Amino acid sequence: MIVSALAGPLASGTTALTAAGGAADPVVARSQMGFSLGWHIVVACLGVGMPALVLFAEWRGQRTGDPSWQLLARRWARVMGVLFAVGAVSGTILSFEMGVLWSGLMDNYGAVIGLPFAIEGFAFFIEAIFLGIYLYGWDRLPPRAHLLAGVPIVIAGIASAFFVVSANAWMNAPRGYTVRHGRVVGVDPWAAIFNPATGPETTHMILSAFMVTGFAVASVYAVAMLRGRRDRYHRLGLLLPLTFAAAITPVQIVVGDWAARFIGADQPVKLAAAEGLARTTGHAPIEIGGIFAGGRLHGALTIPDGLSLLLRLNPAARVTGLNSVPPADRPVVPIVHLAFDTMVGIGFALLALGAWLAWSWWRRRDVPRSRWFLRAVAVSGVAAVTAMEAGWIVTEVGRQPWIVYHVLRVADAVNPAPGLAAGALPVIAVYAALTVATVYVLRRMARGAPVPAAPQEADVRQHSVI
Amino acid sequence: MGTGLEVAVLAVMWTAVTAYALLGGADFGAGIWDLLAGGRDRGAPRRALIEHSVGPVWEANHVWLIFVLVLLWTAFPAGFAAISSTLYIPLTLIALGMIARGSAFAFRKAIDQPWARRLFGAAFAFSSLVTPWFLGAAGGAVAAGRVPPGLARGDVLTSWLNPVSAVTGSFAVAACAFLAACYLTLDARRSGDDGLTAWFGRRAVASGLVVGACSAAGLAVLHGGAPLLYGRLTGRALPLVLTAVAGGLASLLLARLAARPDGGRRAARPDRGRPAGRAGGTRLAAVALRLTGAGAVAAALWAWGAAQYPYLLLPGLTVHAGAAPAAALTATLTCAAVGGALVIPALAWLLVLFQRSPGSARD
Ligand code: HDD
Ligand code: HEM
Numbered sequence: 001m002i003v004s005a006l007a008g009p010l011a012s013g014t015t016a017l018t019a020a021g022g023a024a025d026p027v028v029a030r031s032q033m034g035f036s037l038g039w040h041i042v043v044a045c046l047g048v049g050m051p052a053l054v055l056f057a058e059w060r061g062q063r064t065g066d067p068s069w070q071l072l073a074r075r076w077a078r079v080m081g082v083l084f085a086v087g088a089v090s091g092t093i094l095s096f097e098m099g100v101l102w103s104g105l106m107d108n109y110g111a112v113i114g115l116p117f118a119i120e121g122f123a124f125f126i127e128a129i130f131l132g133i134y135l136y137g138w139d140r141l142p143p144r145a146h147l148l149a150g151v152p153i154v155i156a157g158i159a160s161a162f163f164v165v166s167a168n169a170w171m172n173a174p175r176g177y178t179v180r181h182g183r184v185v186g187v188d189p190w191a192a193i194f195n196p197a198t199g200p201e202t203t204h205m206i207l208s209a210f211m212v213t214g215f216a217v218a219s220v221y222a223v224a225m226l227r228g229r230r231d232r233y234h235r236l237g238l239l240l241p242l243t244f245a246a247a248i249t250p251v252q253i254v255v256g257d258w259a260a261r262f263i264g265a266d267q268p269v270k271l272a273a274a275e276g277l278a279r280t281t282g283h284a285p286i287e288i289g290g291i292f293a294g295g296r297l298h299g300a301l302t303i304p305d306g307l308s309l310l311l312r313l314n315p316a317a318r319v320t321g322l323n324s325v326p327p328a329d330r331p332v333v334p335i336v337h338l339a340f341d342t343m344v345g346i347g348f349a350l351l352a353l354g355a356w357l358a359w360s361w362w363r364r365r366d367v368p369r370s371r372w373f374l375r376a377v378a379v380s381g382v383a384a385v386t387a388m389e390a391g392w393i394v395t396e397v398g399r400q401p402w403i404v405y406h407v408l409r410v411a412d413a414v415n416p417a418p419g420l421a422a423g424a425l426p427v428i429a430v431y432a433a434l435t436v437a438t439v440y441v442l443r444r445m446a447r448g449a450p451v452p453a454a455p456q457e458a459d460v461r462q463h464s465v466i
Numbered sequence: 467m468g469t470g471l472e473v474a475v476l477a478v479m480w481t482a483v484t485a486y487a488l489l490g491g492a493d494f495g496a497g498i499w500d501l502l503a504g505g506r507d508r509g510a511p512r513r514a515l516i517e518h519s520v521g522p523v524w525e526a527n528h529v530w531l532i533f534v535l536v537l538l539w540t541a542f543p544a545g546f547a548a549i550s551s552t553l554y555i556p557l558t559l560i561a562l563g564m565i566a567r568g569s570a571f572a573f574r575k576a577i578d579q580p581w582a583r584r585l586f587g588a589a590f591a592f593s594s595l596v597t598p599w600f601l602g603a604a605g606g607a608v609a610a611g612r613v614p615p616g617l618a619r620g621d622v623l624t625s626w627l628n629p630v631s632a633v634t635g636s637f638a639v640a641a642c643a644f645l646a647a648c649y650l651t652l653d654a655r656r657s658g659d660d661g662l663t664a665w666f667g668r669r670a671v672a673s674g675l676v677v678g679a680c681s682a683a684g685l686a687v688l689h690g691g692a693p694l695l696y697g698r699l700t701g702r703a704l705p706l707v708l709t710a711v712a713g714g715l716a717s718l719l720l721a722r723l724a725a726r727p728d729g730g731r732r733a734a735r736p737d738r739g740r741p742a743g744r745a746g747g748t749r750l751a752a753v754a755l756r757l758t759g760a761g762a763v764a765a766a767l768w769a770w771g772a773a774q775y776p777y778l779l780l781p782g783l784t785v786h787a788g789a790a791p792a793a794a795l796t797a798t799l800t801c802a803a804v805g806g807a808l809v810i811p812a813l814a815w816l817l818v819l820f821q822r823s824p825g826s827a828r829d
């Protein structure tokens with residue numbers, strides 16, 4: 001989040017050159033957008049992932065009568081309720097910001113990307129309705145019906161992620177409209193939703209929501225176990241989400257590779273920025289780390305021919321570099337490169353963590369005994385969130401200076417109203433307060449004696465997590 | 467263009483606006499009564515009733531607003547761009563108010579320290595009071611024709627800081643409070659608490675009078691500030707205006723009836739010496755109060771819509787000229803039909819499930 005908040009101001013170098021008229025100030029608007037999106041997405045990931053975990057735990061609890069599963073289901077449900085509320089309100093401001101900040105985009109292209117948001121709106125209805133039924137109907141409904149009432153939440157969460165990311169994919173690979181005299185005159189909304197970038201982007205995003213949820217929930221129980229709580233409740237609380245996330249990680253890396261090949265073909269400058277590739281060349285290497293300055297990368301670890309091999313399976317293949325476009329059309333390379341390495345690095349680190357668990361399970365049917373394992377799980381939640389944020393920085397900053405790739409520049413899309421920049425200050429103040437309050441409440445819910453949100457949760461009082 | 471599709475989408479959108487006003491608006495109003503519920507001890511049962519009524523439904527009610535925004539930008543992108551660029555200040559404040567409100571409400575429920583509960587409660591209640599004002603003021607800016615087409619063509623301050631917006635903002639606050647009081651009177655009646663019922667019933671009368679005063683003031687400022695709209699409100703939209711007035715007057719009467727003490731529980735035991743018909747009567751009045759209250763507000767909204775049609779933005783942009791290409795409108799209508807078929811039964815289930823057995827207001 002810090003990185004995304006910084007991304008805007010740092011990116012100003014390139015957009016300042018293209019800023020039309022001078023009145024509009026995309027820098028602050030971009031920072032505000034990146035900041036509020038970066039905040040929402042953390043909660044949204046949990047909103048997509050948690051319902052599946054809760055339902056699984058509730059189902060096991062109903063099948064086995066095991067109180068540990070039942071307790072996990074109820075505690076997670078309570079946390080999910082709070083996170084949903086925060087997700088809903090932090091998402092609402094995004095809908096306003098689409099117009100408040102990017103009225104130049106919506107004015108002309110609102111009709112093109114409106115449909116996925118409209119469908120998403122119905123997914124939100126389903127989520128909110130069934131969440132109300134699920135949370136407050138725990139003892140008004142028979143157990144089986146209650147479990148079924150949770151299923152639409154899972155489906156709608158995934159659907160809403162799909163549709164909103166398809167709108168973002170459209171910004172990367174715009175399709176489905178015709179323009180005459182600079183105005184959109186014809187729309188094919190389905191072609192806009194199912195644009196070529198939608199496949200890799202939505203798959204990658206939905207998997208990362210599951211990873212974030214799994215590792216984040218597991219890390220709470222890892223901290224508790226490090227503090228000596230090793231009972232069945234805590235072990236299950238660690239194992240279920242961790243196994244879930246660890247199983248997804250290898251798939252996510254394959255999908256990440258798909259995403260990289262896709263942008264290599266479709267948005268080569270973004271990939272060149274991610275890899276720090278200054279000029280178009282055959283035998284392109286993979287360069288890990290290093291600092292991009294003065295037009296090239298310094299001090300990186302180089303794997304010769306790596307990039308050519310990865311993209312085309314041919315060591316001599318030519319890969320497009322940054323020099324294929326004029327400097328004004330390039331994104332801010334140091335940020336994109338650092339973000340990309342961070343994401344990929346964390347992806348492989350989490351893969352290793354999952355492999356450790358798998359190995360130990362295979363040998364001893366148990367989680368690894370080492371405290372280092374628990375420590376690694378304890379930080380895996382933050383790591384997964386960081387990877388996800390970094391991925392978004394690659395996508396969003398890497399698209400600069402375009403808001404719609406090769407169609408509309410950010411500077412032409414920003415709301416030209418005077419004083420817009422000052423509007424970011426109260427937004428940041430409210431988010432700061434929201435962050436403090438959210439963290440405080442979640443910590444209290446994890447450790448204090450919780451108050452039951454619904455009468456049937458009186459048993460929750462006896463246990464605390466950390 | 468001009469195929470009638472845009473009118474269909476507009477109708478769907480205005481229905482969604484109405485749903486948001488009647489459902490989401492009442493949730494704001496409940497927050498206002500939370501603010502005015504009195505000291506910690508005396509206010510406790512009132513706040514508990516409010517929390518109990520709002521808890522399961524507010525997130526679903528809130529989605530209506532999202533849906534309105536999305537329909538506006540899909541079907542009338544030029545209108546959305548003009549409104550959100552000129553009115554960026556009130557819209558940002560609305561969004562921030564919603565953040566404070568929704569999160570504080572959820573946090574208050576989840577936590578047990580008294581000081582934190584009070585802090586979150588204050589944030590919830592205060593933002594419930596302020597946010598509808600900005601919503602109403604933004605609506606007033608559109609109604610008064612202060613949002614011209616184009617990007618940020620209107621004045622970013624005077625477009626919504628003017629007499630018309632001041633009155634429409636106040637109207638919105640009062641209408642939210644009125645709706646909430648109407649609905650909560652029935653909830654209180656169902657909980658079987660006479661004192662609580664009377665408290666909300668009296669609030670319904672008082673806030674209803676304020677709504678009436680704001681409406682009268684609104685017509686007066688529109689007369690000066692937006693003559694075109696005024697002419698139509700007193701012209702072709704007059705039947706709707708009169709319906710709203712009639713609904714308001716009926717609500718005042720019903721609120722008084724519903725607030726009479728009587729105790730549904732005692733009614734079952736005629737030996738207590740009360741006329742048995744009375745219990746059913748006050749309850750029926752409370753049910754009818756919900757309908758007339760909601761009907762009055764809905765009629766007022768549709769009067770505005772009827773008066774403003776065919777203008778999206780007065781006087782420069784018509785619904786026809788501002789509409790998206792036909793394919794986008796068709797897709798939106800299809801989506802609304804399919805989505806509505808899925809969502810409306812579910813929504814009805816939610817609302818009925820938590821109406822049927824209200825439980826105790828103090829759990
Ligand atoms: C837990 C999170 C996570 C992990 C472990 C990875 N990613 Fe990722 N990545 C994301 C989370 C993410 C993301 C946040 O979800 C993004 C942003 C936009 C998107 O669709 O997914 C993303 C974007 C993104 C993009 C840009 C796509 C675009 O702009 O259209 C590429 C090229 C990759 N990723 C590649 C990879 C590779 C090669 C990985 C191998 C380890 C990897 N990602 C792991
Ligand atoms: C939720 C995860 C997301 C994150 C963390 C994120 C992050 C960012 C960042 C950092 C920026 C600023 C870029 C810069 O100034 O260099 C940005 C801009 C923007 N993003 Fe995203 N983004 C996300 C998803 C989306 C989605 C799903 C949309 C869909 C419509 C979207 C639309 C925009 C728009 C309109 C801008 C402003 C124009 C621009 O800078 O290109 N974003 N985002």
Ligand code: HEM
Binds near residue numbers: 083085091
């Ligand atoms: C990749 C990015 C995003 C994902 C995966 C995502 C997902 C979600 C999910 C699952 C929710 C449900 C609430 C929750 O789970 O906490 C939610 C809420 C919301 N999101 Fe996002 N979102 C993303 C970005 C955006 C963007 C770009 C916008 C708008 C422009 C947006 C608008 C909203 C709105 C309005 C809500 C509230 C819905 C309600 O009232 O229930 N989201 N989002």
